[in-house]
Amino acid sequence: MEVIAAKASNEKQGYKIKITENGPYIVSGNVPLSEKIIVPKGKSYEFKEGRELPQSEEYVLCRCGKSQNAPFCDGTHSKIGFVGTETASKKKYEDRAELRGGPAVDLLDDHRCASARFCHRETGDAWELTRASDNEANRKEAMQAAKECPSGRITAIIKTGEIIEPELEPSIEIVQDPEKGVSAGIFVKGNIPIESADAQIYQIRNRVALSRCGQSENKPFCDARHTSIEYFDRKGNIK
Ligand code: FES
Structure with missing residues (x-):
């Protein structure tokens, strides 16, 4: 049977994404960081590797969409008065x-x-x-x-009630979408805890997409707004 239960929380390994008030995501715990490019494959899609990104124990990812050093925060959020109020439901x-x-x-x-x-x-x-x-x-x-x-x-x-989940190692992917000519969100894999600015942990999930264009109406999660605003992070190899 092709059923793999989601791994338990990775909190014990120290993986964490902290959302700062009107500011970036602070990622800690040596979470592998990569860039992935969405490419068509027939009528479906696959990922190709993008740029190599630096790895570190802690790094700070832009959430406002205006950094000149994407995917990393360069402090622009405070100059532009970014309002990053989290609006997503915390229900399961x-x-x-x-x-x-x-x-x-x-x-x-x-x-x-x-x-x-x-x-x-x-x-x-x-x-x-x-x-x-x-x-x-x-x-x-x-x-x-x-x-x-x-x-x-x-x-x-x-039909037995079992939920089908892929087994995913904790990782963070910065996504580019050249078919649409935009930079996409941040794909978070492998049950990494995400803590809101007011110190509440969102439901820990195996697969989740965070917004990095600054315009999602369901912050901190991606709501595909990057496509309609044509968000482009200037660093991705997509144009
Ligand atoms: S969140 Fe800091 S520059 Fe975007």
Whole structure:
């Protein structure tokens, strides 16, 4: 059975993302940092490696979208008076998500879309495949589409009630999206605790996308706003 339970919290290893008030993300615990580029592969997508980024025990990532040294904070947020008020619900995913039922697999969907498009597969998207999951190939593809969603918007549940999660090592990915001509969000993998400016821990999740364009209406999470504002971080190799 292709079921891998999400790893327990990585708090004990010291991984942490601290959101500062109207300022950047402070990442601590030696979390691997990389740049990833979204590239089409047929009707689906894959990641290619981007620039090599420096690694350190602690680093500070821009949240306002205006740093001249993206993805790192260069202090611009204070000069521009960035307002980074966190507006996202702190309710659990399971309580926020809507259940989309299919014949052989169900889908939880919390609508927190980062526009990464990994829910698209050769034969349909995650919702279409879920509805057609009485076919074994579609069932597998629906589960794959859900597992690959980097924002954690969708999650597949098989009929025994087991949640399908990929096994992901703690890491942070700075994402570029050349097909759309924009820089995308920050993909956080592997259950890294995220602490709000007012010192509350968001639900710890295996897959989540943070905003770095400064314009999300669901801060700190990405709501795909980077596409409509055409956010470009000036450092990514996308234009
Ligand atoms: S958050 Fe500091 S420059 Fe953007």
